[in-house]
Amino acid sequence: MKTDRSKEQKFILILTVFACLLFLTGCWGKKEVEDLAPLLGIGFDVGEKPGTFLITQQFARPKKDSSTGSEIEDRTFSIEASSSREAFEKLSKVTYRTPFMGSLKVIIFSEDVAKAGGFNNMLDFAQRYAEFRRSMYLVLAKGKAQDILNLKLRSGLIPAMAIKSNIEGGDEISIFPTVRLGHYLTILGTKSTAPILPVVESVKSGEDMEYKADAKNEAGEIRIQSAGVMRGDNLVDFLTDEETKGYMWLENDVIHRLINTVDLEENSVKFGGQVLESRTKYKVKTNNEKKELQYQIKTSIAIDEILGLKKQLSGPEWVELVKEAEKDFAKVIEKECESSIKKQRELGLDFLGIGRHIEQKNSAYWKTIKDQWEEEIADFSVSIEVKVTIHHSGMSSSSATNLVGEGQD
Template identity: 25%
Template structure:
């Protein structure tokens, strides 16, 4: 009986060792700078980097409130700048709460592998941190914006990125997604673009359009409409609004809300050349009719459907042409589709894909389905 009690006691002590011990790397909140956002610029005079971070500062009081501050430091590398920042602020940075990583246009054009290598290696930085390219003179300017809706600019940007599908006029990209695109065959990466706008008393960052990359260097931009078409081609369109202008005899503008979109891209060989067949089917609802044109009747819906299909098809062709002729960058992943579906053919064209892509033929077919309860609503009529 005595031996059983001893065994139970030892077993209880062992369990307590596992469940009652503290964290080995525990740090008081007052001993660290909680980093919410990061911006990277080039220091031109000595070819150094400027690392700027937005830090969260909890306010004392009965209710939990936060304030934010932006601090910067120069360094030969980002790692060097981060360590120098510790000596000047007397606190280590806590990177696990970093939500956004903003890269200046200058660095993006030179190549961003060097700057994202640091956050990719750092164990504290999460792989789902959002990446953006600043269209302002510096990336730091984005973090210095002012908003009353959020405690920090980084939180403001994060909310916008999470609601990408409401407009689909930018592509939200996390670190791991960007690295995957960089390392994949037959596809070029894109990142969302941010810039400052003035809204009443606030100066806040907006996100619109995409920065186009060729390997790790930015080669140009596509706007929000072009980004939406790119997402449709890549079968990544989750929502948004198509605006179809001048429909019918009364030149009525119509807003179509996107419910669902499905695109299939298939490579085919035609006379020894690769042709990309793109079939898109989109379910939409009538969100707004700016006029009294009858677009609810069967005849009116058919008229709207045909015109909308032509508009969407043209927008898809335009962004493909821009990527081919201006940027020579396969942001649609056509090469990756060939790699997956025609591996033997890919071996033949892999080394020359950049040249082949410039003159690649596409066949686009768009099918639009108008659905939703708005079909029961007649256009507003104005009496004599």
């Protein structure tokens, strides 16, 4: 009797398993990787016809003579269309592979598109279509986005991948902001903060640098430097390199930085160093019955270079020199921050997110000024407190020009 009941239970269990298998989703409608065209970059320029964009799409394709699947070439198309969906529809008529949007790394808006406004409509497609990810990077192009994506680089990299690599390696120098689609949309939602986007441009030999150009294809280089301030999706102005560096300090976005005091004219000894660690905190204080946002920046720096040291220093003299270096580095940081704050006051746009910090620290006070915040920006009191600590002063207590016994056999 027990045996029959056991057989019956096993039979019911097997039927249940088979029933479950019937309802499991499989790879129905799957597409093989070989049949897909991975999208790497999209660029937007102003089209010739009113209301249109010149949309450049850069896809990857494996090299035919490559022994590994990691080597890729680009396949780039430029199509004039009034919307992103229309551009992809036109592209689908000529490409032999199905475009795959989930691999998109970077979206580039040209300077002209940013000044004309309206590119948020293009981003609407990127945030609604399921294949797109909000982790893609957004950048502004000096000149045309099409030219950036068609640029032949000396490194041999595809431009979209070169921009991605430059952005992801940006923590080592921390001189431009990193903006992903998700972050940009979040900033738009705050209303009080003006969006800011990093700027990419092509660099030819002789423009701030010299390099041996390839005579065959006139290969060049790509540089990401400075940033553009937006009102919604309209470019208002570009920040200088110094103003962008100030933004990075104030936004607590400095991971590592190369920093020098060469521009401080009052000092004969100049220092060069590397930021090891930096942290920026914010306080809302009352100063003379007026509210004030105070930035507190604490930074540790390693000295890499000393210029203009004329004599061998004693122990106490070396300690005093290190203290002088701390003051000089602090002056450079203050100067960069002040230039960024000055730019914000001139533009009347809160790209530094001061209103956001006030709301976080004192929400009750923020409610009293948020409706008039753009009028308040120009006169709102901001102070900066910078503390620099030298944690490594180098392996020598003298200059290379006056070594006494050091490094000798």
